[in-house]
Amino acid sequence: MEFIDLKAQYRALKKSIDARIQKVLDHGQYILGPEVAEMEQKLAALTGAKHCISCASGTEALLMSLLALGIGRGDEVITTPFTFAATVEMIVLAGATPVYVDIEPDTCLIDATKLEAKITPRTKAIMPVSLYGQVADMDAINAIAARHGNIPVIEDAAQSFGASYKGRKSCNLSTIGCTSFFPSKPLGCYGDGGAIFTNDDGLAKALREIRVHGQERRYYHTRVGVGGRMDTLQCAVVLGKLERFEWEIERRLALGDQYRAMLQQSGTTAGLLAVRPDRDCVWAQYTIFVEGREAVQKALQEQGIPTAVHYPLSLNRQPAYRDDASAAETVHSHWAGERVMSLPMSADLTQEQMERVVSVLRRIL
Structure with a gap:
């Protein structure tokens, strides 16, 4: 059993993906070719955002947004310690200081009720993470940011492209939204890729310049930038995958509901993530809470069922980003890190495979 079945997805889309890749090979515009603009237009339309700026990765999207x-x-950026390293990594690389706010214990999303207490005169951005495919409480976060001088809010939506929050789409809920097209994401390419979304014309212009080494025009550098372009070939892959993306999102939502119902009925001791009634979850990972995780993973692996941990150690406990003071406060992040375990999940997961996962998990627990 595959943890994420990219092979089945490719078989379903092979004709379209192959044709789009071949088209790029034929025209030879590997950097900022026509597929880049086409993809950006389609993704902007999907989210409802005015601008989409593609970039080299979801990690690069965060750095470019900060720049x-x-x-x-001297600046501070408020975020969650319970996320992949890229979130905090980019804050530090930009020269700023990460300020950590604990998560809600039932969703693993940043706790908006604890955010305001962390704002100081040095707070220059808030970076909530839309984890596992569910968006954080963006209205509450945006309201806090507005009360404190319209602090920019950057949604780290690497895992939630396609998700909805109060009828609006992830990536179009704040000042800037950043997503990733890493192959395992809800919308992935066949390498690294990402995108930034905004409704601010000035920010969009800055981001497009930053993407090409800060150039306003060729060899005329208006700002410090990066080599942040997304390859034309990877954009062609995303365009091919967009042909059934709506179906895949519907499938992920349905599979998440099925997993929940089956796990609840199975009588296992596994804890389930909450999904708030005003939003959905596209389940970039189907994550549960288990006690004695290492033994459970080993037993599942022996039965041919792969699992993963997203994430075992909160960032304020990591050697590179250690912050003992905040680590003492972020108790829910630490608790979750010791218990989260992700099960096989992709749009092509079959009913039979899901039943097998739940059946084996029930026997183990």
């Missing part, structure tokens, strides 16, 4: 906002040394 576009002028964030650097």
Whole structure:
């Protein structure tokens, strides 16, 4: 059993993906070719955002966003410690200081009720993470940001492209939304890729310049930038995958509901993530809570069922980003890190495979 079945997805889309890749090979415009603009237009339309700026990765999207906002040394960015390293990594690389806010214990999303207490005069951005495919409480976060001088809010939506929150789409809920097209994401390419979304014309212009080494025009550098372009070939792959993306999102939502119902009926001791009634979850990972995780994973692996952990150690406990003071406060992040376990999940997961996962998990627990 595959943890994420990219092979089945490719078989379903092979004709379209192959044709689009061949088209790029024929025209030879591997950097900022026509597929880049086509993909950006389609993704902007999907989210409802005015601008989509593709980039080299979801990680690069975060760094470019911080640079576009002028964030650097002496500034603070509020975020969650319970996320992949890229979130905090980019804050530190931009020269700023990460300020950690604990998560809600039932969703693993940043706890908006604890955010305001962390704002200082040095706070220059808030970076909530839409984890596992569910968006954080963006209205509450945006309202807090507005009360404190319209602090920019950057949604780290690497895992939630296609998700909805109060009828609006992830990536179009705040100042800037950033997503990833890493192959395992809800919408993935066949390498690294990402995109940034905004409704601010000035930020969009800055981001497009930053993407090409800060150039306003060729060899005329208006700002410090990066080599942040997304390859034309990877954009062609995303365009091919967009042909059934709506179906895949519907499938992920349905599979998440099925997993929940089956696990509840099975009588296992596994804890289930909450999904708030005002939003959905596209389940980039189908994650549960288990006690004695290492033994459970080993037993599942022996039965041919792969699992993963997203994430075992919160970032404020990691050697590179250690912050003992905040680690003492972020108790829910630490608790979750010891218990989260992700089960096989993709749009092509079959009913038979899901039943097998739940059956084996029930016997183990």
